[in-house]
Amino acid sequence: MAQKDAKTEDASLSSDEASELERLLEEAGIKEEAVAAGTPLGLPARLRSLFKTKKKLIIIAGAALLTLLAGGIVAVYFFMGKPAEKVEEETAKKAPEAEAPEAGKIQKVNIFKLDPFFIPLVEDDKETGEFVTVTPYLLMSNVKLDREINRNLYLIRKNIYSILRRKRPDDYKKDKLRTEERLKKEVLTAANTLLLSGTGTITDVLFTEFIVR
Numbered sequence: 001m002a003q004k005d006a007k008t009e010d011a012s013l014s015s016d017e018a019s020e021l022e023r024l025l026e027e028a029g030i031k032e033e034a035v036a037a038g039t040p041l042g043l044p045a046r047l048r049s050l051f052k053t054k055k056k057l058i059i060i061a062g063a064a065l066l067t068l069l070a071g072g073i074v075a076v077y078f079f080m081g082k083p084a085e086k087v088e089e090e091t092a093k094k095a096p097e098a099e100a101p102e103a104g105k106i107q108k109v110n111i112f113k114l115d116p117f118f119i120p121l122v123e124d125d126k127e128t129g130e131f132v133t134v135t136p137y138l139l140m141s142n143v144k145l146d147r148e149i150n151r152n153l154y155l156i157r158k159n160i161y162s163i164l165r166r167k168r169p170d171d172y173k174k175d176k177l178r179t180e181e182r183l184k185k186e187v188l189t190a191a192n193t194l195l196l197s198g199t200g201t202i203t204d205v206l207f208t209e210f211i212v213r
Contacts, residue, residue: 159190
């Protein structure tokens with residue numbers, strides 16, 4: 001009895017109602033498929049999808065542009081910098097290596113110090129009451145020469161004393177520099193004549209004290 005009533009109700013649906021029911025069922029099926037696939041529905045969803053697509057394209061295009069720029073910079077640096085490097089390398093190869101300056105050798109000076117001389121100044125065969133104090137240093141050509149000087153020291157001092165005594169007071173007072181130069185030459189000659197040949201020579205004479213009192 002109930003089955004007959006249901007059949008009667010189904011049969012009573014009009015053709016329009018049946019079409020509407022089918023449309024609703026189709027839309028429900030489409031929605032389910034879209035939800036299952038994770039696809040947004042409607043116009044706003046399409047716009048969002050389109051925006052995201054354009055955004056991705058812009059990002060990809062920007063990344064590609066940056067890559068091209070970076071590649072261009074590297075290429076310019078490579079091609080421009082390489083010749084300079086080659087020139088520097090060739091210049092370095094051609095340029096002779098600078099020789100390190102030799103360390104200056106300190107030459108040892110061999111000196112023989114004489115005791116000071118005290119010479120009374122005499123003018124017109126009379127002592128003026130003044131004295132000149134002279135301390136000579138003899139520069140030797142070798143260190144062993146001091147033995148020969150010591151052996152002849154008395155005569156060397158005597159000759160130097162005579163040379164100093166012959167000078168006038170004005171030589172020590174007014175023309176001191178020229179007197180020193182003359183004394184050097186005279187002392188060198190007088191001292192070297194007393195040294196044994198082959199033992200060495202006195203090369204110079206220095207005065208550390210040359211004072212008139």
